[in-house]
Amino acid sequence: xxxxxxxxxxxxxxxxxxxxxxxxxxxxxxxxxxxxxxxxxxxxxxxxxxxxxxxxxxxxxxxxxxxxxxxxxxxxxxxxxxxxxxxxxxxxxxxxxxxxxxxxxxxxxxxxxxxxxxxxxxxxxxxxxxxxxxxxxxxxxxxxxxxxxxxxxxxxxxxxxxxxxxxxxxxxxxxxxxxxxxxxxxxxxxxxxxxxxxxxxxxxxxxxxxxxxxxxxxxxxxxxxxxxxxxxxxxxxxxxxxxxxxxxxxxxxxxxxxxxxxxxxxxxxxxxxxxxxxxxxxxxxxxxxxxxxxxxxxxxxxxxxxxxxxxxxxxxxxxxxxxxxxxxxxxxxxxxxxxxxxxxxxxxxxxxxxxxxxxxxxxxxxxxxxxxxxxxxxxxxxxxxxxxxxxxxxxxxxxxxxxxxxxxxxxxxxxxxxxxxxxxx
Numbered sequence: 001x002x003x004x005x006x007x008x009x010x011x012x013x014x015x016x017x018x019x020x021x022x023x024x025x026x027x028x029x030x031x032x033x034x035x036x037x038x039x040x041x042x043x044x045x046x047x048x049x050x051x052x053x054x055x056x057x058x059x060x061x062x063x064x065x066x067x068x069x070x071x072x073x074x075x076x077x078x079x080x081x082x083x084x085x086x087x088x089x090x091x092x093x094x095x096x097x098x099x100x101x102x103x104x105x106x107x108x109x110x111x112x113x114x115x116x117x118x119x120x121x122x123x124x125x126x127x128x129x130x131x132x133x134x135x136x137x138x139x140x141x142x143x144x145x146x147x148x149x150x151x152x153x154x155x156x157x158x159x160x161x162x163x164x165x166x167x168x169x170x171x172x173x174x175x176x177x178x179x180x181x182x183x184x185x186x187x188x189x190x191x192x193x194x195x196x197x198x199x200x201x202x203x204x205x206x207x208x209x210x211x212x213x214x215x216x217x218x219x220x221x222x223x224x225x226x227x228x229x230x231x232x233x234x235x236x237x238x239x240x241x242x243x244x245x246x247x248x249x250x251x252x253x254x255x256x257x258x259x260x261x262x263x264x265x266x267x268x269x270x271x272x273x274x275x276x277x278x279x280x281x282x283x284x285x286x287x288x289x290x291x292x293x294x295x296x297x298x299x300x301x302x303x304x305x306x307x308x309x310x311x312x313x314x315x316x317x318x319x320x321x322x323x324x325x326x327x328x329x330x331x332x333x334x335x336x337x338x339x340x341x342x343x344x345x346x347x348x349x350x351x352x353x354x355x356x357x358x359x360x361x362x363x364x365x366x367x368x369x370x371x372x373x374x375x376x377x378x379x380x381x382x383x384x385x386x387x388x389x390x391x392x393x394x395x396x397x398x399x400x401x402x403x404x405x406x407x408x409x410x411x412x413x414x415x416x417x418x419x420x421x422x423x424x425x
Contacts, residue, residue, distance in 0.1 A: 002418075005139050006342070006411065012132045013406045020406065021399050024124035025098040031087030031115045033104050034151030034163060035063035040085045040123060044148050047127050051134040053146070061167040066148040069177070070133050072140025076417035080145040080179035080368070081409055082361055083119075083126035084152035084164070090114040093393035107157030116388075116395045118187035118377065121402055123148060125185075129409045141417025143177055152360055154212065154321070157265075157282065162321060165363040179368045180420070181332055183412040184361045185405050187397060188374035189390060194381030197345040197404035200353045201373040203333050207326040208258070208286040208358040211297055211319050215240065215281045215304050217268075219313040224273035231312045233279035234268050240304050240315065241266065241281065247299055257289040258355075259296065286358065290325055326362040329369035335423065336371055339415045343408035349376075357390075375408065377401040 023043075032040055041064040048056045048068035055069035064085070091112035092100045102113045130146050133139070147168070155163035162170055188200065217237045222230025241263050248259040261283065268279030285300065287293060301317045308315035344350040356374060364370050377397045379387055388394035 005414065009132060009136065009139065009410045009414065010407060012136070013128070013403065013410060016128045016131060017403055017406070020124050020128040020402065023127055024121050024397075024399065024402070027120035027123055028115045029098040029100055031100050031102055031113045031120065032085070033089065033106055033113055034086040034153055034155055036104055037064040037085040037150050040064070041066050041148065041150075044085070044123065044127065048130060048146065051131045053130065053134060060173050061150050061164070061171060064150045065168060065173070067173065068130055068146040070130070070137065070140065070144045070146070072142055072144070072417070073138045074141045074417075076140075076142025077180035077420050078143045078145055078177040079413050079416050080147055080174070080182045080364075081126060081129060081413060082147045082149055082182060082184045082364070083122040084149045085119055085123050086151050086153050087113050087115045087119065088117060088153055088391060090116045090391065090393055092116070094396055096396070114393065116392060117153065117390045118189070118397055119152065121187050121377070121397050121405070122185070125402055125405050125409065128406055129413065132410060133413060139414045141421065144413050145177065145179055165360040166321065166323075169363050169366055174367045181368050181416055182361065182364045182370045183336075183409065183416075184359070184370065184372045185408060186359060186372070186374050187377045187401065187405070189377050189387050189395060189397065191387060191389060192376070192378045193383065195349070195376045195378050196380065196398040196401040198349045198351060198376035199340055199344045199373055199404065199408065200351045200356065200376070201333065201337075201340065201371070202328050202353050202356055203330045205325045205327050206353070206355050207362070208288055209290055209293060209325040210323040210358055211285045211293060212321040213283055213285060213300065214318045214320055216316045216318070217279045217281075217308055217313060218315070219275075219277060221277040222275045224275055227275060230275040232275050233277065233313060234275075236308050236311045236313050236315070237266060237268065237279040237281055239311070240307050243303050243307060244300060247285070247296060247303070251296065251299055252292065257287060257292055259288075259292075260286045261300070288325070288355065323358060323360050324362040324365070326356070326359060326370065326372050327365050328371055332369045332371050335419050336412055336416065339411040340373060340408045343404055343411055345404060371412070373408075375401050375405040
């Protein structure tokens with residue numbers, strides 16, 4: 001690869017670092033939930049226009065998605081880079097000076113909002129990538145698609161249809177230009193101190209697949225003082241929730257398939273002395289063996305419906321979204337590994353792993369090969385504080401790791417074209 005070009009891009013990355021961190025802190029202080037990222041998307045689109053992107057598209061994915069296109073000075077393939085923008089319905093407890101105090105509507109309920117997974121960092125890094133690439137078009141063989149995605153964490157309970165990456169694919173966002181490869185990073189806070197900037201990658205299938213489920217339990221409402229006159233859907237739901245834990249515990253070989261089933265929402269009723277007519281649960285079934293998905297889903301349905309019927313009620317199970325396992329294309333990994341290795345702080349900060357966590361970019365494999373990797377943002381070894389894990393109220397990002405992410409994404413964007421042309425030759 002071109003050492004002089006890499007040195008120029010590294011210098012630009014060092015120069016923009018302070019502004020990139022400022023953007024990240026601003027997004028962190030003003031988080032927005034999935035499909036509601038209006039402020040964030042507006043800032044992104046304004047930035048892409050200001051730096052001279054050849055094309056800027058907004059309102060994508062049914063809501064707030066933004067795409068910027070930068071065309072290089074030389075012909076070549078199209079590289080797509082993804083950054084997700086959405087936050088989570090979590091009340092922040094970090095004590096940071098730029099901590100969020102925001103609230104938003106989430107399925108008809110006002111909830112606190114926090115960037116508890118690092119998407120604020122992803123958006124800021126990609127804005128920096130965009131600015132540097134726009135100023136260095138001579139470094140690009142082909143074009144770069146900068147994708148700012150809504151709703152990676154999933155849609156609100158009252159949102160209709162697919163969300164996030166699946167919606168972008170279904171809506172034909174990747175038709176013109178059609179990407180030849182996707183490169184995506186995600187920050188990783190694994191609570192290991194002193195490993196900021198560590199890059200982890202896998203080959204082939206290396207994450208969880210996920211099936212999102214909604215269980216609606218129907219009973220017969222009544223007065224709380226006369227429960228024998230009613231069929232309590234909350235009681236039925238409690239039995240279902242408990243019994244569902246037998247799905248991963250008793251239905252899979254744990255040596256071959258890492259299955260989890262977690263219910264994250266259970267709601268029903270509106271007054272202490274009124275037994276409601278309906279209750280609802282939402283959760284996710286995760287698995288590492290795709291061939292078992294149908295059987296596990298069938299087991300969940302049998303448990304829910306059987307327990308409800310035994311109590312005189314009924315249950316409906318809606319599998320409203322299925323996320324496939326991320327497949328890191330082995331040929332793409334082999335070709336681009338030198339680029340991410342060069343961005344790591346040291347050789348021991350590049351680690352091959354068997355599995356990584358789930359991300360809905362797995363849907364992009366319908367379009368082109370994917371390379372997904374993580375960049376460590378654990379705290380420094382001497383830092384007395386701790387950080388929570390992803391989705392926890394005290395989740396924090398060591399911003400030192402973002403310099404590695406920036407360098408890695410820049411190298412991938414400019415190295416892929418020459419590498420592809422070289423392989424073709």
